[in-house]
Amino acid sequence: MRVGGAGTLFGTNGVRGIANKDLTAELALNLGRTIATLKEGKIAVACDTRISSSMLKCAVAAGIMSCGSDVVDLGISPTPALQFYVKNTDCVAGVIITASHNPKEYNGIKFIQENGVEFFREMDEESERLYMSKSFKEVDWSKVGKLIQDDCKEVYVDAVAESVDLDKKYRVVADCGNGAGSFTTPEILKSLECESLVINANPDGRFPARDPEPVERNLEILKKLVIEFRADFGVAHDGDADRAVFVDEKGNFVSEDVVLALMARYYVEKNRGGIVVTPVSTSKVVEDVVKEVGGEVIYTAVGSPVVAKVMIEKNSIFGGEGNGGLIFPEHLVARDGGMSVAKMLQLLDETGKKLSELAAEVPRYFTVKGKIPCKDKIKLLEELKKEFPEANHIDGARIEFKDGWILIRPSGTEPIARIYAESRNKKRAEELYEFGVNVVKKILR
Numbered sequence: 001m002r003v004g005g006a007g008t009l010f011g012t013n014g015v016r017g018i019a020n021k022d023l024t025a026e027l028a029l030n031l032g033r034t035i036a037t038l039k040e041g042k043i044a045v046a047c048d049t050r051i052s053s054s055m056l057k058c059a060v061a062a063g064i065m066s067c068g069s070d071v072v073d074l075g076i077s078p079t080p081a082l083q084f085y086v087k088n089t090d091c092v093a094g095v096i097i098t099a100s101h102n103p104k105e106y107n108g109i110k111f112i113q114e115n116g117v118e119f120f121r122e123m124d125e126e127s128e129r130l131y132m133s134k135s136f137k138e139v140d141w142s143k144v145g146k147l148i149q150d151d152c153k154e155v156y157v158d159a160v161a162e163s164v165d166l167d168k169k170y171r172v173v174a175d176c177g178n179g180a181g182s183f184t185t186p187e188i189l190k191s192l193e194c195e196s197l198v199i200n201a202n203p204d205g206r207f208p209a210r211d212p213e214p215v216e217r218n219l220e221i222l223k224k225l226v227i228e229f230r231a232d233f234g235v236a237h238d239g240d241a242d243r244a245v246f247v248d249e250k251g252n253f254v255s256e257d258v259v260l261a262l263m264a265r266y267y268v269e270k271n272r273g274g275i276v277v278t279p280v281s282t283s284k285v286v287e288d289v290v291k292e293v294g295g296e297v298i299y300t301a302v303g304s305p306v307v308a309k310v311m312i313e314k315n316s317i318f319g320g321e322g323n324g325g326l327i328f329p330e331h332l333v334a335r336d337g338g339m340s341v342a343k344m345l346q347l348l349d350e351t352g353k354k355l356s357e358l359a360a361e362v363p364r365y366f367t368v369k370g371k372i373p374c375k376d377k378i379k380l381l382e383e384l385k386k387e388f389p390e391a392n393h394i395d396g397a398r399i400e401f402k403d404g405w406i407l408i409r410p411s412g413t414e415p416i417a418r419i420y421a422e423s424r425n426k427k428r429a430e431e432l433y434e435f436g437v438n439v440v441k442k443i444l445r
């Protein structure tokens with residue numbers, strides 16, 4: 001059974017696969033047993049709106065109870081709402097059933113630590129070893145765990161709304177994508193006294209309105225509605241609402257990197273300095289604006305668990321990925337779509353500027369992304385280290401130039417190398433991309 005990346009069960013975001021094919025009820029049952037063997041005490045479970053989510057959630061819950069632990073069933077909830085609940089109650093762990101932005105046939109199972117943070121890589125590896133060994137601590141009939149029903153959405157909505165303080169009233173269009181955010185983002189906007197127009201907020205695992213991935217091509221209706229409704233901005237979530245992407249008041253999609261940069265600048269200015277954590281694949285725009293206001297950027301390998309880990313280690317004030325996953329550590333060290341909406345309102349309120357004006361303040365970069373075949377990942381990494389000793393080798397090689405950068409990164413799951421190139425000059429970005437392709441070709445020749 002191979003579901004995750006790198007020939008392992010767990011990938012960078014827990015276990016993912018096609019429901020009832022890769023990700024079966026049996027697998028879910030044993031993953032429930034795995035976490036209950038690792039962590040002693042009450043464990044919270046929740047799921048997104050997918051058709052297979054209830055099946056997998058019940059199987060995980062049964063596995064947990066069979067090992068003597070009580071289960072708190074939080075029903076359909078955004079991933080950050082479950083994480084916030086685990087952090088603030090006596091639960092020792094959490095399990096979220098979601099495939100995030102993946103198509104409807106997929107699902108996933110991800111473990112959450114007692115502090116609400118995703119399992120780190122080494123914890124997933126430990127879970128995988130236990131899962132493979134099947135040495136679960138199943139208990140005698142009299143010690144089987146209980147199933148407790150609870151809700152995490154109300155507390156989450158209140159905490160998110162209380163984290164900001166707005167002077168003005170805003171108009172917002174929210175596209176919940178028929179996902180778990182349907183239960184929380186409309187409520188957050190209501191609590192913050194926004195005039196909101198909410199679309200696709202009926203939970204539906206067939207995702208009839210749009211693909212769960214909140215990328216620009218899926219948001220044409222949102223863009224139109226923002227203009228018609230004369231909204232201050234539009235926001236869209238992925239299936240489990242840990243991500244949020246934005247459309248400005250003119251109906252233009254704002255690149256996720258630009259939102260990350262604006263939010264990072266806001267946090268650094270507010271804290272008069274501080275560390276911002278983001279993966280090596282993130283646009284230079286974040287580093288530019290953070291440095292300008294006296295902050296520091298630390299780059300990590302790609303994947304939200306490692307971003308969270310480094311944020312904790314470095315006592316970082318803000319972090320996130322260039323895909324709409326923003327992390328506000330004072331609330332929760334995890335990507336949080338609800339908080340992203342609240343903090344966007346706060347940003348507009350404190351600056352008094354429109355989102356399009358804010359977006360225009362940061363440098364504009366051109367990015368070229370692509371992939372080329374790579375059969376020898378180890379050789380590529382070794383040679384990149386030799387050839388570019390000055391580069392950042394935390395995950396592939398990020399090579400900086402005076403007028404841009406490239407990242408050469410072998411994929412963990414496919415025999416390819418991904419190449420990212422970025423510059424403020426479009427032609428230069430293309431040149432840098434070609435340079436990256438030639439470097440890989442030369443090494444693997």
Ligand code: MG
Binds near residue numbers: 100240242
């Ligand atoms: Mg997600």
